[in-house]
Amino acid sequence: MRESTDPLVDTSARYRAFAEVEARGMSACYERWAAGVAVDPRLVTLIDQLPPTKRQPNLLFGAARLHGAAAGEYAPFAAWLREHWADVAATCLTHVTQTNEPGRCAVLLPALAALAGPLAIIEVGASAGLCLHPDRYSYRYRFADDDAESGGGERMLHPAGGPSAVVLDCTVSGPAPLPERMPEIVWRAGIDLGPLDVQSDADVAWLEALIWPEHDDRRARLRAAVTVAREQSVEIVRGDLNDEIAALVARAPAGATVVVFHTAVLAYLNETDRLRFAAQMMRLPVRWLSNEGQSVVPGVLERLGEAPAEASAFILALDGEPIALTQPHGRSLHWLG
């Protein structure tokens, strides 16, 4: 577990780790806020009133922004947080970090489209289910200029009914099997410990607050994806993925290839539960598509052989075999040879 999310690490160290490892290069605002908290005993004392699992920077900053904290320098933020502490603490206690990033569909889609259809897709750890609509978004795949396979250029892919208001951009390298058309998805469902309701304005406001301040493109994409997802409701079963998966697989329509997928989820499980889930994926009549941090899915990094140069890269794996390296929010896809 990363230090910033590890409840056993003291608050000052968690915020320092978050500033230096996660926020640096991704959000100047969150880097300043976290670095400031790390050396501010008054705020550390305040944050330590929360249970250890609720002290994580991403949760606290998301809660602060939900209640109106303005992105900016540390000193005004610290003053604002002291003044609004009761509201922020209450939100931390009732919420968890459930960032739902539809951009991840861009790295899932080529793998889904390469499977024999029609498909019945099940996302475990679905949050609000925005990744359960990969066939309803448009894609702009840009080939890296120096990519030997393609030599640059781009490829657009649209839903069967025409272009979507959601256009997902993804830079591609390696021999990615980019599809000519969308996979046929005949059934879809999800599982989450606490599903967010895409129809609920409060839940969508929380999803927006979880997007880091400078990531305006992601906020715009989230709003557009919510509009698409609101048009067709998808069932998301409430419960633990290990407990619910077999029953949900059994409900998939006969004749469809059942694909169980997950992205940025298994890091939340302990080692025992990850192994239990991997064993279920091998036993159930499904194809298993995982898109997770490098050492999260049992056996995947070992099968890759060599750790990717980019420490933050996710590994996309099909049935436990690595097939691509991906940027965690779906911005790039490097297909393995």
Ligand SMILES: C[S@@+](CC[C@H](N)C(=O)[O-])C[C@H]1O[C@@H](n2cnc3c(N)ncnc32)[C@H](O)[C@@H]1O
């Ligand atoms: C970071 S979010 C990712 C959401 C979505 N997969 C995406 O990529 O946009 C992780 C989600 O996994 C869910 N989750 C974590 N542990 C879980 C478990 N044991 N069973 C079901 N869902 C779980 C959380 O509630 C959260 O909604």
